[in-house]
Amino acid sequence: MERSEQLLHNWHDVTQRIHNACLQAQRDLNDVNLLAVSKTKPVTDIIALAQTGQVHFGENYLQEALDKISALPELVWHFIGPIQSNKTRPVAEHFTWVHSVDRLKIAQRLSEQRPAHLAPLNILLAVNIDREESKSGFFPEQLAATVAEILPLPNIQLRGLMTIPQAREQLSEQRSVFAEIHQLLSDLQQQFPQAQLDQLSMGMSSDLEAAIFEGATWVRIGTDLFGARDYTAKNSLKLASKIQKAD
Numbered sequence: 001m002e003r004s005e006q007l008l009h010n011w012h013d014v015t016q017r018i019h020n021a022c023l024q025a026q027r028d029l030n031d032v033n034l035l036a037v038s039k040t041k042p043v044t045d046i047i048a049l050a051q052t053g054q055v056h057f058g059e060n061y062l063q064e065a066l067d068k069i070s071a072l073p074e075l076v077w078h079f080i081g082p083i084q085s086n087k088t089r090p091v092a093e094h095f096t097w098v099h100s101v102d103r104l105k106i107a108q109r110l111s112e113q114r115p116a117h118l119a120p121l122n123i124l125l126a127v128n129i130d131r132e133e134s135k136s137g138f139f140p141e142q143l144a145a146t147v148a149e150i151l152p153l154p155n156i157q158l159r160g161l162m163t164i165p166q167a168r169e170q171l172s173e174q175r176s177v178f179a180e181i182h183q184l185l186s187d188l189q190q191q192f193p194q195a196q197l198d199q200l201s202m203g204m205s206s207d208l209e210a211a212i213f214e215g216a217t218w219v220r221i222g223t224d225l226f227g228a229r230d231y232t233a234k235n236s237l238k239l240a241s242k243i244q245k246a247d
């Protein structure tokens, strides 16, 4: 099969899984968005996938993302990778969403650096739900105080939470961790009723169904759309070093 055909085929499979999960979960299809995670993949793949009408794309590595955005500015770009505090300006200038805000300082800098002529930058707070050393993100008990600090900031709009749990085999285990995140969002909604906290970014290729059952509004899918990523050979030098936690 040609590459572009393969990508269309993958996109149909993934959207079918999303439809089926929405049906089973009795959720409105319009409330679950597909974020195509295109990190390490070429612009030609993104163009092919955009033929389906897919407009939301997620990237983890800043320089790679900026190159793609300048090639395809008409798409909607989400930053989902770790952010170094000295790299916030291009993120504030070139993205519409940031899913991976993991420190108050990052939100403050994005607020200061978001150009005034653009709509507010939509941000989500990353939650380190499994309290993993290797991952960044807030612990649940830090969220309320952080939200209180972020809500008054101009030029950014806090929209909800994002998480990348540890891999779990069983659907029931996957669901219970996503349910915890949903509960954290519900608690924040109660505490901050004036805020527009309506988004949950959770679920990847291997657990999108569980995430949809538990209220995901964004599923972030890389592998099942674009195939496995190649971090070896020429890509490894550029990318492997950046997979570590930022800062």
Ligand SMILES: *Cc1c(COP(=O)(O)O)cnc(C)c1O
Pocket (backbone or CB within 6 Å): 037, 039, 060, 080, 081, 164, 204, 205, 206, 220, 221, 222, 223, 224
């Ligand atoms: C790479 C990545 C994804 C996509 O993961 P797949 O398992 O390939 O679908 C989703 N979210 C984040 C934050 C990522 O870094």
